[in-house]
Amino acid sequence: MDRHLLPEEIDQLLDGEVGFGTAPLKAHVRACPNCSAELESARVLVRELEHLPHFTPSLEFANRVMAQVHVFVPWHVALLDMVRAWAPRSRAGRTMAWAWAGSIALVFSVAAVFVLTQMDTIIFAAGIGLERVRELGMGALADVTTLVFGNTAAHAVTQAGSAGAALALVILLVAAALAARGLHAVVALPRRR
Amino acid sequence: MPLDLPNLPDADVAALARQGRESAYRELVRRYERPVFSLIYRMVHDRETAEDLAQDTFIKVLNHIDRYLPEFKFSSWLFKIANNVTIDFLRKRQLKTVSIEGSPHATTRADAEATSFDVRSMDESPLEEIESRELGSAIERAIAGLRPEYRACILLRHVEGRSYEEIAATLDLPLGTVKTYIHRARHALRDSLGHLRE
Numbered sequence: 001m002d003r004h005l006l007p008e009e010i011d012q013l014l015d016g017e018v019g020f021g022t023a024p025l026k027a028h029v030r031a032c033p034n035c036s037a038e039l040e041s042a043r044v045l046v047r048e049l050e051h052l053p054h055f056t057p058s059l060e061f062a063n064r065v066m067a068q069v070h071v072f073v074p075w076h077v078a079l080l081d082m083v084r085a086w087a088p089r090s091r092a093g094r095t096m097a098w099a100w101a102g103s104i105a106l107v108f109s110v111a112a113v114f115v116l117t118q119m120d121t122i123i124f125a126a127g128i129g130l131e132r133v134r135e136l137g138m139g140a141l142a143d144v145t146t147l148v149f150g151n152t153a154a155h156a157v158t159q160a161g162s163a164g165a166a167l168a169l170v171i172l173l174v175a176a177a178l179a180a181r182g183l184h185a186v187v188a189l190p191r192r193r
Numbered sequence: 194m195p196l197d198l199p200n201l202p203d204a205d206v207a208a209l210a211r212q213g214r215e216s217a218y219r220e221l222v223r224r225y226e227r228p229v230f231s232l233i234y235r236m237v238h239d240r241e242t243a244e245d246l247a248q249d250t251f252i253k254v255l256n257h258i259d260r261y262l263p264e265f266k267f268s269s270w271l272f273k274i275a276n277n278v279t280i281d282f283l284r285k286r287q288l289k290t291v292s293i294e295g296s297p298h299a300t301t302r303a304d305a306e307a308t309s310f311d312v313r314s315m316d317e318s319p320l321e322e323i324e325s326r327e328l329g330s331a332i333e334r335a336i337a338g339l340r341p342e343y344r345a346c347i348l349l350r351h352v353e354g355r356s357y358e359e360i361a362a363t364l365d366l367p368l369g370t371v372k373t374y375i376h377r378a379r380h381a382l383r384d385s386l387g388h389l390r391e
Contacts, residue, residue: 007380011376041383045382046351046379050351054231056230065251065255066219069251073214081214
């Protein structure tokens, strides 16, 4: 090569490009003090640039960003995270946790089997309980009906059974709603004037 | 078992963020707050503005994490947004990105003096003092004297270690243009710093 390197050729060497084209360039640099100095100067600059530090934003930067980021956490992810947070980190701890969870599961399984074998008794007890609740509800409704509509209406409700109770409840609710509306109208009247 | 976020690649952390894990969002901020802030700070030369723009960048990226395509580098996408946010700001404010010695476009000595500023003036606020210290070295001042597009290219190439192809994709420029900008930036920097080496 009977000339000095062009700026693009210096860049080529600087970027460490390989290929048959760079061999004569490298040979020239070895022989030419001028181009060698030029390349060295470029390398010094690149080294300086590569050693420029990163600047640090203020300590609250991440929190300020996160305050404006809308993170939607699906329930299954939240649940998994909670389990992960509670799970012990050591192998021994995890074994203990598994043993503990296993024994709890065993107790619940035994309890479930017991409940299933006693199903008839449970259904019978539940039926008695429900009947008692229904009687209490009917009694309360009859009391309210007596209070609002008198004894005749209360007697009719008791005679009609569940359908009568439901009808009475609806009538009570409608009456309450009409009363509330009427009161609201009365209160609003002076304001209109 | 807790997630080992610091050792996961960016694409995996971004995928976890897409699933709604706040810790993954924080990990992405932790990884890139310094590079993004540094790039913007060296572009706008004002700490407070740089922090606001870096904040905008992260908010845009993290609020649209569902748009991230895992086949591309997360950092390239992030730097692209950072660069766009910065360029928009520079355009809107028509900020004169002058060097400390004065505008590179100044044709006379008087013009250069008129557009220069003294980084160690007596009435510097503490923040300005920090800025002077941080950006006051010869090489920082030389970078400040470059045109914004050259500056973005040279910072991405040599401070962030990006390839020419990545820079082209990040800045939406043709590969040849990126090479030219970097070549010119290096040349300008060597010119600016030449007197220090003699």
